[in-house]
Amino acid sequence: MxxxxxxxxxxxxxxxxxxxxxxxxxxxxxxxxxxxxxxxxxxxxxxxxxxxxxxxxxxxxxxxxxxxxxxxxxxxxxxxxxxxxxxxxxxxxxxxxxxxxFAPSNWVLDPTVFWRHSLGCAMVCRKFSEKIKAHDHEKAYMAGLLHDIGFIVNSMSFGEQFSKAVAAACEQQIPLHEAELQHMGFTHCETGRALGEAWNLSGELIQVIAYHHQPENSETGRGLVALVHLCDLLCRVRGLDYGYYESSKVDLVADPAWEILQKTHRELQDVDLARFTFELDEDVRGIYELVSTIFGSPRKN
Incomplete structure (x- = not known):
């Protein structure tokens, strides 16, 4: 960059x-x-x-x-x-x-929708790490929670440019990080990394924040980055998205992150992905209800 x-x-x-x-x-x-x-x-x-x-x-x-x-x-x-x-x-x-x-009053993204996705991803990361017997479920939870903190920076510090990126993502039905690159020249991964460094977060968490859309490029802790990448995708297709429809198809098993994770966690080959996804439905409803209780209903477009 x-x-x-x-x-x-x-x-x-x-x-x-x-x-x-x-x-x-x-x-x-x-x-x-x-x-x-x-x-x-x-x-x-x-x-x-x-x-x-x-x-x-x-x-x-x-x-x-x-x-x-x-x-x-x-x-x-x-x-x-x-x-x-x-x-x-x-x-x-x-x-x-x-x-x-971070006071949500001047966020471009709806804070209710943001926390649904972030907390949902944290929950899915913990459950998936338990499923594949990863050694640190709580680290996976924290990584899922913080992976998109760059969106907060973009909302608060690059509001006009980020608003255009969000509008383009909704109109074109593309992932938000692709629209950010088109309209801002960088993404929430870069701004999130800068915030993580300012907060003195661990190197592993900073790698997740910086590379969760490109786990193959991560410098260290590639397994955790790949896990968050897969769980992020899973959330976006199970209703814990950013409030708009993405037309891109998702195939977790064919994703490069699946192969990365399989190298370090052999238990992945035994995961029944359809069953795991089905089992998430009750947890997704719980996240919706909990976040709505704290932040209220999402803003109307």
Missing amino acids: NTDITETIRERVRQIEVTPSIPAIFHPLLKLLNSPPDEVNLDEVIKVASYDSAIAAQCLRVASSPLFGQSRPPDSMKAAIISLGLRRVETIVLTCCMGQA
Whole structure:
């Protein structure tokens, strides 16, 4: 990529309110939630979650929603967390922390649609990594969650150009990263990489952010990049897309990422892809309901 464009991206990232930082409770709470199930200290989770009023309020709000069918709303964080379960609490924490870092008021992309896809991809990455017996399911979850953070930078720092790219993607029914390249000269992969570096994310996560559309070009951690690429495609054909129809055909098994992943995970050859896809449907509905509870309905075009 052109050196001038690279420097422009880095400068724009620096200008996003001096690059938003992730709230302080993010890492300690995530560490608690990712402990083995029999080692999770519920009282400590409640204590840490309560330090952030926005997260505490969101847990209570979601636990009170019709989604969980409670006879009466929970009146404490403990009741809310027990009602939600640790997996949903983790999702709320991640969403709230990212939401606090980036106010969605000036996003080009609809934040509801963005979080549906990002959280959906995180969920699918975790399940798929479990299916193929990958060693770190939580890293796969985080990679799925963060793979498209460049869209946030493009919304906030390149709004006019990005709006044209989004409109072109919808009109031409092409993947958004292709429209970005046409109208911006770069994609969310480059801007996401710059943000990941500003946040001091791990090298593996930065590789995912930078190469999830071209896993064969990744420099390290190619298996994780390939996994996120496949799960990203799977989400886009199962209703966790960016709110418009893509006419391109998807064949996961024929995708180069499938071959990359098969070299490191032999269990992939035993995966019943049709069954796995079918099993996702209930989880997809849950993501829709949860994100709508937090962010409301998608914007009308």
